[in-house]
Amino acid sequence: xxxxxxxxxxxxxxxxxxxxxxxxxxxxxxxxxxxxxxxxxxxxxxxxxxxxxxxxxxxxxxxxxxxxxxxxxxxxxxxxxxxxxxxxxxxxxxxxxxxxxxxxxxxxxxxxxxxxxxxxxxxxxxxxxxxxxxxxxxxxxxxxxxxxxxxxxxxxxxxxxxxxxxxxxxxxxxxxxxxxxxxxxxxxxxxxxxxxxxxxxxxxxxxxxxxxxxxxxxxxxxxxxxxxxxxxxxxxxxxxxxxxxxxxxxxxxxxxxxxxxxxxxxxxxxxxxxxxxxxxxxxxxxxxxxxxxxxxxx
DNA sequence: CGTCCAGGTCTAC
DNA sequence: GGTAGACCTGGACGC
Numbered sequence: 001x002x003x004x005x006x007x008x009x010x011x012x013x014x015x016x017x018x019x020x021x022x023x024x025x026x027x028x029x030x031x032x033x034x035x036x037x038x039x040x041x042x043x044x045x046x047x048x049x050x051x052x053x054x055x056x057x058x059x060x061x062x063x064x065x066x067x068x069x070x071x072x073x074x075x076x077x078x079x080x081x082x083x084x085x086x087x088x089x090x091x092x093x094x095x096x097x098x099x100x101x102x103x104x105x106x107x108x109x110x111x112x113x114x115x116x117x118x119x120x121x122x123x124x125x126x127x128x129x130x131x132x133x134x135x136x137x138x139x140x141x142x143x144x145x146x147x148x149x150x151x152x153x154x155x156x157x158x159x160x161x162x163x164x165x166x167x168x169x170x171x172x173x174x175x176x177x178x179x180x181x182x183x184x185x186x187x188x189x190x191x192x193x194x195x196x197x198x199x200x201x202x203x204x205x206x207x208x209x210x211x212x213x214x215x216x217x218x219x220x221x222x223x224x225x226x227x228x229x230x231x232x233x234x235x236x237x238x239x240x241x242x243x244x245x246x247x248x249x250x251x252x253x254x255x256x257x258x259x260x261x262x263x264x265x266x267x268x269x270x271x272x273x274x275x276x277x278x279x280x281x282x283x284x285x286x287x288x289x290x291x292x293x294x295x296x297x298x
Numbered sequence: 299c300g301t302c303c304a305g306g307t308c309t310a311c
Numbered sequence: 312g313g314t315a316g317a318c319c320t321g322g323a324c325g326c
Contacts, residue, residue, distance in 0.1 A: 027305075133305095140304040143320060187319025192307090231307045254305040302324080311315090 001058060001070040005084045007091065009065045011119070013098025018116030019061040020296045022091060026241050026288070028132045029121035031145060032152040033166055046156075046163045047086055047124060054157045054165035059087060067091070072161065092119050095244055100282045104289075107279075112298060113289045120241045126207040127200055128166045129242035134192055134229040136237070150184035151193075172197035192229030210243050217245045217281070236284060246285035249273060258291050 009017040023029070023036050023043050030036045033046040042060040049055045055071060062068040069087050088094060101114040123129045135147045155171040156164035172194060180190030199205035205227075210220050220243060224235040236248035249255075251269050260266050267275070276283040276290075 134307095136305050138304070138306040138318080139320065140322070142322075143304075146321090181319090185320065188307090188317095189319075229307065233306055237305080250305080252305040253303085256305095300324105300326085302322105304320100304322090307318090309315105309317090311313105 001072060002074050004057070004069040004071050004075055004080045007067040007069065007084065007087060007093060009061065009067055009093075009116075011098065012094050012096035015096070015098040015101055015114075016065075016116040017091075017093070017119055018296075019067065021113075021117035022119045022121055024292075024295045025118075025120045026292070027141065027144075028129065028136065028237075028241055031132055031148045033156065033164060034121075043121075044163075045090070046159055046165045047083070048157050048165040048168065052157060054159045054163070055083070056159045056161060056163045057083065057087070072159075086124055090122055090124060092122060092244060095119065100246070100279075100285060103279055103282060104286065107286070109290055110286050112293065118285050118289055120244070122242050122244075123166065125166075126210055126238070126242050127169055127196075130196060130207055130224075130227065130230070130234075130238055131166075131172070131193055133234045133237045133241075134189055134196070135186070137189070137229065137231075137234060139187075147184055147186050147189070154179065154183060169197045169200035173201040189229060192227075195228045217247050220245055221248065240284050240288060246283070247281045248284045249276065249287045250284065255287070255291055259287075262291065262293075 009019060011017055020041050023041060024038060035044040042058060044056060044058050046054050046056045058070040059067055069084060071083065075083065097118055100118060104110040105114050131151070132148055136144045151167055151172070152164045155167035155175055158164050175194070177190065177194070180186045180194060184190070186193060200207060210223060217239065221235050221239060224230050224238055230238070233250065233252045236250045239245040239248050240250060249272065251272070259272055272287065276287045279286040
């Protein structure tokens with residue numbers, strides 16, 4: 001493979017970035033077209049390219065503190081810059097977690113994270129993370145993997161090596177209802193997925209501007225809740241994993257019992273919120289890190 | 299084979 | 312504002 005370029009693993013505030021914790025930051029980050037190898041700690045992904053095809057990348061921490069981006073072929077400077085910018089965004093290299101680490105250092109259960117955890121790997125678009133999150137609702141994780149894999153395989157543009165990018169809103173908008181029902185087997189979610197895709201495709205809905213700093217967290221949440229198939233759980237999940245907005249706790253059938261197990265006692269949602277209230281705008285992130293501490297060996 | 303439920307949401311009260 | 316019931320799918324479990 002050919003080297004596209006390198007990215008320094010350091011946040012906007014000068015804070016460290018833990019490569020493994022970033023790859024293993026949350027479940028949706030492991031869904032296609034991402035492929036995370038948690039032995040070699042490499043990250044494969046496939047991005048759509050301007051010519052209607054797509055391109056696969058391999059990103060890994062070849063040297064400590066530096067991520068190297070590799071591709072199948074050579075790129076001119078402009079293309080390389082475009083691919084590196086996409087990786088920067090997905091790795092959230094321009095986010096600043098230093099203020100969170102300041103608060104986290106004071107909490108014995110979270111202080112471990114200040115060595116570089118908490119950077120949620122995101123998709124190239126908010127649209128992709130919204131669709132994937134809807135595919136996590138009211139089904140087992142294997143169902144989510146099956147649905148997302150089918151969307152990517154059947155609707156995403158191919159790279160020539162058998163890999164596919166995540167489908168565009170247009171591709172999802174144009175797919176037959178029969179595809180959602182018979183091939184992707186998305187059940188009642190099919191109508192939600194296609195409705196979101198159609199709204200974005202037709203320009204009636206802009207999901208990408210939900211990351212706009214001029215929009216408040218409350219405003220972003222309110223807009224997410226208007227989307228079909230997006231309720232309190234999905235809104236919180238999208239805020240945390242796609243928007244870099246960390247003020248909402250993801251409360252669902254995985255986080256609730258996991259918190260109970262790790263903390264050693266049953267807890268109401270209100271009690272959980274109380275536990276992390278002191279983290280203010282970062283309470284959702286603190287809660288998530290509390291739950292996922294053992295995802296990577298320390 | 300039937301029931302339950304999994305990283306919930308929507309609608310109708 | 313809060314709460315039942317319905318809802319696709321498929322894997323786990325009991326009978």
